[in-house]
Amino acid sequence: MTRPATLLSDAPVTSNAPYDVERVRQDFPILTRLVHERKGRPGKPLVYLDNAASAQKPRAVIDAMSGLLERDYANVHRGVHFLSQRSTDLYEATRDKVAKLLNAPSRENIVFTRNATEAFNLVAQSWGRTFLKTGDVVLLSYMEHHANIVPWQLLRDQTGIRIEVVPVLDDGSLDLDAYEKALKTLAVKLVAITHSSNVLGTVNPVRQMARLAHEHGATVLFDGSQAVVHRPVDVQAIDADLYVFTAHKLYGPTGIGVLYGKKAVLDAMPPYQGGGDMISTVTFEKTTFREAPYRFEAGTPPIIEGVGLGAAIDYVTALGLDAIQAHEQRLLAYATERLREIEGLRIIGTAPEKAAIISFTIDGIHPHDIGTFVDRAGVAVRVGRHCAEPLMDRFGVGATCRASFGLYNTEAEADALVEAVKATKAFFG
C-alpha cells in the first residue's frame, strides 16, 4: 500500500474541473458493494442516503489511518523517540487543517474532543459552570439535536439556569422575530443553536444571529455538525464565539470531534476533565494547567482518528467545498422535485436555504415500514426521530424518513429512492 503523500503537506489546490461524481465515487471503496445478497440471488447496489447520520470514508482516510498504524504510530506529545515525534507531527498537523477549514485565526483555537456531543458537554460544564448563574438564560431552538439539549438540562439541574427555546416556522425556518425578541426581553447569556438542522436541512442565518446576540451581550455557540459537511464555513466571518462539529459526518472517522473557540473565550474556561497531557506541573498540593486548547485535552488523544480527520479535510478541500455544495444543491433540487411526484408524500422542512437533507412522511404508511422496504431495494435512509424529539412533536409526527445526500451521491440514486418509495406505496395499496 502506498502512503498518501499529502499527509503533511498543505491541502491540494482546488481544481476548476467540472464535478465528476463518478470519479469521486471511485474514491469510496464501500460504494461498490452489494447489499442483501442471498444464495442464488444477486444483491442490490448500495444507495447510501444516510449521510447525515454518518458519511462513508474515502480511500485516502482509510489509508492515512492504516498508514499511521503500519509505519508511524506511537503516543503523542510525550516521547523523545523518532516515532513519537512523527506521530505527534501527523496528529498535530490536523489541528492546522481544521483551523484552515474553518478559517480560524490560529491552531490554538481548535480543541479536539471525542465528538460533537462531548464538545457540547465541555462547553456546558466548563464555560457554563463558570459564567452562568441561577436564572441566566441559555437560548436553544426547536431544531436542536439532543446533543445540544441534554447537556444544558444537566447544567440546569446543577446550577438553576433557564432554558428557553426559539420556535420553528411551518416551513422549517427559525423564527427570527422570536429569536430577536428573546434576546431583547430575556437575560440571554448564551445562544446555542444549530447552523444547519439534521432533520429539516434548514441553514440558519448564523451571521445575523451572532450579530444580534452580540448586540445583546450574549455569547454564541453554533452546532456545525451538518454545516461543515455541505458548505464552506468561516467562523470569523460568522463571528462565532464557539463552534462545534464531528468528524465522522465529514467523511472522517468516528471518535474525534472539534470545538472551535475564540481565544479569549477558551482562555477564560477552566479544564473540563483532568489527567495527563493537559497539565504543566503536578504536585499533590497544586497542579497548573496548560494553555488552551491543550488544557481541554486530558489523556491520550484520538491519535489515529486525528490523522484520519486530517486526511478527510484534505480530501474535501481538494474537491472544494464550493463544488461539493453546488453538486449537492443540484441533487437536492432534483430529489425534491422527484419526491413531490409521489401523492401523499409530505416534505418536512422546505426553508429557502437548505442543506441536502429531505425528511418526509407518507400518508398511511409509517416511516419505519418505508425504511424497511426501501432498504430491500438497497436504499439506506434513516427513519425515526433523528435525535430531535421536540422537533418531531413540533411538526406533529412521531417519526420521519430522512434521505440525506453527500458528495458522492447521484441523480440516479435519487431516482432509486423515488422508485423504491413508489413501490412501497404500491405494496401497501
Next chain:
Amino acid sequence: MFDDLRDLYQEVILDHGKNPRNFGKPDGFNRTARGDNPMCGDKITVYLTLGSDGRIADVRFDGRGCAISQASASLMTEMLKGKEPKEAEALFGAFHDMCTKDEEEWTDHGPLDEEAMDKLQVLSGVREFPMRVKCATLAWHTMNAALHGDPVASTENAGF
C-alpha cells in the same frame, strides 16, 4: 422487489395495521401503561380492565407506530379478553420466544392458548429482522407493565 418482505408483511398484518381492532381509550379501565420505542418513535398506551373475577375483561390501546407494532397490538387485544393475568403472561413469554429464539430454545411458559399462538405466527417473521423485533413486542411489553402496575414500558430496557 419485495418478495422476501411478504413473510413479514402478511395480509393479516397489513389488515390489522390499517384497521386496528380495539383502538381508542376506553372508559372505566383500571390498569394502564405507556410503551415507548425510542429508536423508531413508536408510542402506544395499553388500557386494561380487570374484572372482579381477576380476569381481563377488556383490553384496548391507542398510539401510533409502524404496521408491525399496530398489528401486533391489535392482535393482542383480540386474544387477551377473558384471560387470567397469568395466562396473558404465559402468552407474552411464548410469543417473545417466538420472535427472538430458535424453536429449540423456547422455554416452557406453562399452559398456552394454542389457537392464539397459531394466530401470532404471522408475526414470527420479525425474527429475520432484528431491528423490528421491538416493534412486534412493544404492545406486549406494555400490557405486561400495565398488569404489574408499572406506568412505563420501554423496549430499551427490555433486555433483548
